[in-house]
Amino acid sequence: MKKVLSFVLFLVISLSSVFMLACAKESDKVKVMVPNGITLIAWGGLYDNRDVEIDNVNGPDLLSTAFASSSHDIIVAPLNLGAKLYNNSNTKYKLDSMITFGNLFIVSKDKVSLDDKLQDLKGKKLIAFGRNATPDIILQAALNSKDITDCEIEYQSGVSEVVALFKGEDSEYDYALVAEPVLSQLKNMGLDLNIVDLQEVLQYDSDMESIPQAGVFINPESKRIDKINEALQELKNNIEYLKANPQDYAQDIIKHHEYFKNITSEVIASAIQSGDIIDYKKAKDNKPVLEAYFQLLIDQNKNLLGAQPSDDFYYY
Numbered sequence: 129m130k131k132v133l134s135f136v137l138f139l140v141i142s143l144s145s146v147f148m149l150a151c152a153k154e155s156d157k158v159k160v161m162v163p164n165g166i167t168l169i170a171w172g173g174l175y176d177n178r179d180v181e182i183d184n185v186n187g188p189d190l191l192s193t194a195f196a197s198s199s200h201d202i203i204v205a206p207l208n209l210g211a212k213l214y215n216n217s218n219t220k221y222k223l224d225s226m227i228t229f230g231n232l233f234i235v236s237k238d239k240v241s242l243d244d245k246l247q248d249l250k251g252k253k254l255i256a257f258g259r260n261a262t263p264d265i266i267l268q269a270a271l272n273s274k275d276i277t278d279c280e281i282e283y284q285s286g287v288s289e290v291v292a293l294f295k296g297e298d299s300e301y302d303y304a305l306v307a308e309p310v311l312s313q314l315k316n317m318g319l320d321l322n323i324v325d326l327q328e329v330l331q332y333d334s335d336m337e338s339i340p341q342a343g344v345f346i347n348p349e350s351k352r353i354d355k356i357n358e359a360l361q362e363l364k365n366n367i368e369y370l371k372a373n374p375q376d377y378a379q380d381i382i383k384h385h386e387y388f389k390n391i392t393s394e395v396i397a398s399a400i401q402s403g404d405i406i407d408y409k410k411a412k413d414n415k416p417v418l419e420a421y422f423q424l425l426i427d428q429n430k431n432l433l434g435a436q437p438s439d440d441f442y443y444y
Contacts, residue, residue, distance in 0.1 A: 156179070156352065156355070157178075157179055157180060157181040157355075158179060158180050158181065158201045158202065158352055158355050158356055158358075158359045159181050159183070159199070159200040159201050159202070160174075160180060160181065160182045160183065160200060160201065160202040160203075160204070160359070161182075161183045161184075161185060161190070161191065161194050161199075161200045161202070161203045161204065161205075162182055162183070162184050162185070162204040163184070163185055163186070163187075163191065163204065163205070163342075164184050164185070164186055164387055165287075165307070165308075165309065166228050166231055166307065166308050166309060166342075166399060166405060166406060167204050167227065167228055167342045168182075168184050168385075168387060168388075169309065169370075169381070169388070169396055169399060169400065169406070170227050170228065170363070170366070170367055170370070170406045171204070171363065171366070172366075172370075172377075172381035172384060172385070172388060173366040173369065173370065173377065173380070173381060174359070174362055174363065174366060175381070175384035175385060176384065177359070177362060179355055179358070179359065180359050180362070183200070184385070184387060186286070187286070188205075188206070188209060188261065191203060191205045191209060192209065192213070195209075195210065195213050195218065195219040195221055195345075196213075196218055196219060198219075198220065198221075198347055198349065200347065201346070201347050201350045201352055201355075201356050201359075202344060202345065202346060202347070202356060202359065202360075203221060203344075203345045203347075204227070204342055204343070204344055204345070205342065205343065205345060206261060206262045206341060206342060206343075207223070207226070207262070207340055207341065207342065207343045207418070207421065207422075208261070208262055208265070208422075208425055208432060208433060209261075210223060210343055210345045211223070211422060211433055211437045211441065212432065212433050212434065214437055214441050215433065215434050215435060215437055215441075216434070220347065220348060220349060221345035221346060221347055221348075222345065222346055222348055222440070222441060222442060222443035223343050223344070223345055223346075223411045223418075223437075223441055223442055223443060224343075224344045224345065224346045224360060224410070224411060224443040225343065225344045225360070225408055225409060225410050225411055226340040226341075226342070226343050226344075226407075226408075226409045226411060226414065226417075226418070227342055227343070227344060227363070227367065227406060227407065227408055227409075228340075228341045228342040228405055228406060228407075229327070229338045229339060229340055229341060229404060229405060229407060230325065230326070230327030230328075230338055230339045230341070230403065230404070230405060231307045231308050231341055231405045232262075232263055232266050232267065232305065232306075232307055232325075232326045232327070232339075232341075233305070233306055233307065233311055233323050233324065233325055233326065234246070234249070234254070234267075234270075234303060234304070234305055234306075234323075234324045234326065235294075235303070235304050235306055235311065235314065235321045235322065235323050235324075236248075236302055236303050236304075236321065236322045237302070237319060237320065237321065237322075238319075238320035238321065238322060240302040240303070240322070241322070242303065242322035242323075242324060243324075244324050244328070244329070245274055245329075246270065246271065246274045246276055246324065246329065247274065247276070248303075249271070249276055249279040249303060250276055250278055250279065251278050251279070251280075252279060252280070252302060252303060253279075253280045253281075253282065253300070253301060253302065253303070254279055254280065254281050254282070254301070254303040254304065254305065255281075255282050255283075255284060255290050255293055255294055255301040255303070255304045255305070256281050256282070256283055256284070256290065256304070256305035257283060257284050257285070257286050257287045257289065257290050257305060258283075258287075258305075259283040260429075260432070262341055263287075263305060263307065264283070265424070265425055265428050265429070265432065266326050266327075266330070266339060267281070267305055267326065268428055269330060269424055269427075269428055270326045270329045270330055272428075273329065273330060273333035273334070274329070274333075282301075287306055287307055287310045288310070290304050290305065290306060290310075291304075291306065291310055291313065291314065294306075294314075295314065295317060295319065308399040308402050308405055309391055309395050309396060309398075309399035311323070311399070311402065312394075312395045312396075312398035312399045312402065313391065313395050315398065316392070316394060316395050316398070325403070326339070327339045330424075334424075335420065336417075336420050336421070336424070337416075337417050337420070338404075338417060339421060340409075340414075340417060340418060340421050343411065344360070344363070345443075346443045348443065363408065364408045367406055367407065367408045368408070370400055370406065371400065371406065371407075374396075374397040374400040374401050375393070375397045377396075377397075377400065378393035378394070378396035378397040378400070379393050381396065382396070411442050411443065412442045412443070412444055415442070419436060422436050422437065423436070
């Protein structure tokens with residue numbers, strides 16, 4: 129009987145040790161929250177990294193919750209969201225880098241004219257997404273720069289809903305606001321499109337070098353700062369690789385997540401090659417670009433940001 133009890137006790141202790149070790153290893157992982165879309169494509173190669181755990185999400189609500197709760201070591205989010213929460217003292221996360229740029233396009237089907245000065249939008253209906261968020265801000269700034277005040281904009285909850293309403297031959301919408309990888313999905317459907325890059329519109333009418341959109345925000349109180357820095361270096365390397373090898377990268381990441389598989393390697397490779405949408409630039413080394421973008425937000429609507437973030441907003 130004593131031998132049986134001793135064996136049972138040994139077994140319980142052994143299993144407890146294994147469980148505790150597994151939990152310790154799990155807690156050592158760098159937790160990252162990334163929105164679906166072009167930002168997740170930029171992070172796709174890190175699904176292979178055993179020290180990184182990626183949670184992909186749809187929409188801004190979960191991002192805001194993560195900023196407030198400090199649930200993740202790294203949060204990838206629209207720059208305006210992270211900056212506004214920081215300005216309002218609703219988060220401690222600091223901006224490390226920018227990874228997506230100029231990912232907004234107005235499109236029309238080939239039979240409908242669309243000039244690069246957007247004059248064809250006067251008096252027309254445009255279907256869009258991201259009301260009061262980055263897509264809407266950039267769209268409104270571009271329209272204002274061309275003195276277009278009579279374009280009727282109808283907003284949908286997301287870019288997928290825009291595509292669903294725009295793509296049909298009998299669609300009531302001649303013009304749509306889209307972003308990659310959705311733009312490449314439309315092309316992959318065989319649609320002939322007229323395309324205007326809104327970053328180019330704003331570059332022409334202002335001194336803006338580029339339109340940064342998504343940033344990588346760091347929890348400065350994380351206990352895994354060394355591993356966070358390693359993950360950031362891995363992200364930088366990953367982005368350099370995907371830009372140099374878009375087809376190979378696309379074929380590789382569809383094996384790692386159902387999201388990539390569903391949008392297909394062809395669409396992913398096309399989205400990567402759509403200009404310099406994906407890049408890795410340190411925030412502290414590119415403050416003029418960020419300050420120009422934040423000023424654009426303030427000029428469009430002071431409630432969107434309030435003021436330029438202070439120097440301590442930037443992660444060093």
